[in-house]
Amino acid sequence: MHHAVQAAVARFPDRGHTIEELARTDESFLSLREDLAEAQAALARWERSDTPVMTARCAEYRELVRDLAAELDRHSQG
Template sequence: MDEGVTAVRRQFPAKIKAIDDLSARSEDFREICRDFADAQSALQKWKVSTDPKRDERVVEYQELIAELSKEIARALEGSVPPIAR
Protein backbone atom coordinates (compact mmCIF):
# COMPACT_ATOMS: atom_id res chain seq x y z
CA MET A 1 0.00 0.00 0.00
CA ASP A 2 1.12 3.54 -0.78
CA GLU A 3 2.78 5.28 2.20
CA GLY A 4 0.59 8.35 1.73
CA VAL A 5 -2.61 6.33 1.75
CA THR A 6 -1.40 4.54 4.88
CA ALA A 7 -0.84 7.89 6.62
CA VAL A 8 -4.32 9.07 5.67
CA ARG A 9 -5.85 5.80 6.88
CA ARG A 10 -4.21 6.41 10.28
CA GLN A 11 -5.55 9.98 10.36
CA PHE A 12 -9.09 9.00 9.36
CA PRO A 13 -9.67 5.48 10.74
CA ALA A 14 -13.44 5.73 10.42
CA LYS A 15 -13.09 6.40 6.68
CA ILE A 16 -10.79 3.53 5.68
CA LYS A 17 -13.20 2.06 3.12
CA ALA A 18 -13.78 5.44 1.46
CA ILE A 19 -10.02 6.11 1.47
CA ASP A 20 -9.29 2.75 -0.15
CA ASP A 21 -12.04 3.21 -2.73
CA LEU A 22 -11.01 6.74 -3.66
CA SER A 23 -7.30 5.97 -3.74
CA ALA A 24 -7.96 3.03 -6.06
CA ARG A 25 -9.50 5.30 -8.67
CA SER A 26 -7.94 8.75 -8.21
CA GLU A 27 -4.30 9.65 -8.85
CA ASP A 28 -5.06 13.17 -7.60
CA PHE A 29 -6.23 11.78 -4.26
CA ARG A 30 -3.15 9.56 -3.99
CA GLU A 31 -0.99 12.66 -4.62
CA ILE A 32 -2.74 14.55 -1.81
CA CYS A 33 -2.14 11.53 0.43
CA ARG A 34 1.59 11.55 -0.46
CA ASP A 35 1.76 15.29 0.28
CA PHE A 36 0.08 14.63 3.63
CA ALA A 37 2.57 11.90 4.55
CA ASP A 38 5.51 14.04 3.42
CA ALA A 39 4.29 16.96 5.52
CA GLN A 40 3.89 14.73 8.59
CA SER A 41 7.40 13.39 8.10
CA ALA A 42 8.85 16.88 7.71
CA LEU A 43 7.00 18.05 10.82
CA GLN A 44 8.53 15.27 12.89
CA LYS A 45 12.02 16.18 11.64
CA TRP A 46 11.52 19.86 12.44
CA LYS A 47 10.18 19.06 15.91
CA VAL A 48 13.54 17.54 16.87
CA SER A 49 15.69 20.01 14.93
CA THR A 50 18.04 22.47 16.60
CA ASP A 51 17.82 24.85 13.64
CA PRO A 52 16.98 28.43 14.67
CA LYS A 53 13.96 28.33 12.33
CA ARG A 54 12.57 25.24 14.03
CA ASP A 55 9.55 26.86 15.67
CA GLU A 56 8.62 28.72 12.49
CA ARG A 57 8.84 25.55 10.38
CA VAL A 58 6.87 23.50 12.91
CA VAL A 59 4.01 25.99 12.70
CA GLU A 60 4.16 26.02 8.90
CA TYR A 61 3.98 22.24 8.67
CA GLN A 62 1.20 22.05 11.25
CA GLU A 63 -0.80 24.51 9.14
CA LEU A 64 -0.04 22.57 5.95
CA ILE A 65 -1.18 19.32 7.58
CA ALA A 66 -4.39 20.97 8.77
CA GLU A 67 -5.12 22.26 5.25
CA LEU A 68 -4.36 18.89 3.66
CA SER A 69 -6.59 17.19 6.25
CA LYS A 70 -9.45 19.49 5.24
CA GLU A 71 -8.81 18.80 1.56
CA ILE A 72 -8.77 15.05 2.20
CA ALA A 73 -11.99 15.25 4.24
CA ARG A 74 -13.70 17.18 1.42
CA ALA A 75 -12.52 14.61 -1.13
CA LEU A 76 -13.83 11.78 1.03
CA GLU A 77 -17.19 13.51 1.51
CA GLY A 78 -17.46 13.98 -2.24
CA SER A 79 -16.68 10.32 -2.87
CA VAL A 80 -19.67 9.02 -0.93
CA PRO A 81 -22.46 8.08 -3.30
CA PRO A 82 -25.80 9.74 -2.59
CA ILE A 83 -28.30 7.75 -0.57
CA ALA A 84 -30.87 6.07 -2.79
CA ARG A 85 -34.41 7.26 -2.21
Protein backbone atom coordinates in the same frame (compact mmCIF):
# COMPACT_ATOMS: atom_id res chain seq x y z
CA MET B 1 -0.57 -0.60 2.08
CA HIS B 2 1.33 2.42 0.75
CA HIS B 3 2.66 4.77 3.46
CA ALA B 4 0.59 7.68 2.11
CA VAL B 5 -2.61 5.62 2.35
CA GLN B 6 -1.65 4.62 5.88
CA ALA B 7 -1.17 8.29 6.80
CA ALA B 8 -4.59 9.18 5.42
CA VAL B 9 -6.32 6.23 7.13
CA ALA B 10 -4.58 7.10 10.41
CA ARG B 11 -5.90 10.64 10.12
CA PHE B 12 -9.46 9.48 9.24
CA PRO B 13 -9.86 5.90 10.52
CA ASP B 14 -13.65 5.92 10.08
CA ARG B 15 -13.14 6.38 6.32
CA GLY B 16 -10.52 3.69 5.79
CA HIS B 17 -12.45 1.81 3.13
CA THR B 18 -13.32 4.98 1.20
CA ILE B 19 -9.73 6.20 1.38
CA GLU B 20 -8.39 2.89 0.10
CA GLU B 21 -10.89 2.90 -2.77
CA LEU B 22 -10.11 6.51 -3.72
CA ALA B 23 -6.39 5.72 -3.56
CA ARG B 24 -6.90 3.06 -6.22
CA THR B 25 -9.12 5.10 -8.54
CA ASP B 26 -8.65 8.86 -8.09
CA GLU B 27 -5.42 10.53 -9.25
CA SER B 28 -6.06 13.83 -7.44
CA PHE B 29 -6.74 11.95 -4.21
CA LEU B 30 -3.45 10.09 -4.72
CA SER B 31 -1.63 13.39 -4.94
CA LEU B 32 -3.36 14.76 -1.83
CA ARG B 33 -2.55 11.75 0.32
CA GLU B 34 1.08 11.77 -0.81
CA ASP B 35 1.35 15.48 -0.03
CA LEU B 36 -0.13 14.86 3.42
CA ALA B 37 2.29 12.01 4.15
CA GLU B 38 5.26 14.13 3.05
CA ALA B 39 4.11 17.12 5.11
CA GLN B 40 3.65 14.93 8.19
CA ALA B 41 7.15 13.48 7.72
CA ALA B 42 8.64 16.95 7.30
CA LEU B 43 6.86 18.15 10.43
CA ALA B 44 8.26 15.21 12.39
CA ARG B 45 11.79 16.06 11.18
CA TRP B 46 11.42 19.72 12.14
CA GLU B 47 10.05 18.77 15.57
CA ARG B 48 13.33 16.90 16.20
CA SER B 49 15.44 19.79 14.91
CA ASP B 50 17.49 22.05 17.13
CA THR B 51 17.95 24.86 14.61
CA PRO B 52 16.91 28.45 15.30
CA VAL B 53 14.09 28.25 12.72
CA MET B 54 12.55 25.09 14.19
CA THR B 55 9.57 26.83 15.81
CA ALA B 56 8.67 28.75 12.67
CA ARG B 57 9.03 25.70 10.41
CA CYS B 58 6.95 23.53 12.77
CA ALA B 59 4.18 26.12 12.71
CA GLU B 60 4.29 26.24 8.91
CA TYR B 61 4.16 22.46 8.56
CA ARG B 62 1.39 22.11 11.17
CA GLU B 63 -0.69 24.54 9.13
CA LEU B 64 0.12 22.68 5.90
CA VAL B 65 -0.81 19.33 7.49
CA ARG B 66 -4.06 20.84 8.79
CA ASP B 67 -4.91 22.30 5.35
CA LEU B 68 -4.07 19.09 3.48
CA ALA B 69 -6.03 17.01 5.98
CA ALA B 70 -9.04 19.29 5.54
CA GLU B 71 -8.81 18.98 1.75
CA LEU B 72 -8.44 15.21 2.01
CA ASP B 73 -11.45 15.15 4.34
CA ARG B 74 -13.57 17.09 1.85
CA HIS B 75 -12.41 14.89 -1.00
CA SER B 76 -13.15 11.64 0.82
CA GLN B 77 -16.67 12.77 1.76
CA GLY B 78 -17.71 12.78 -1.83
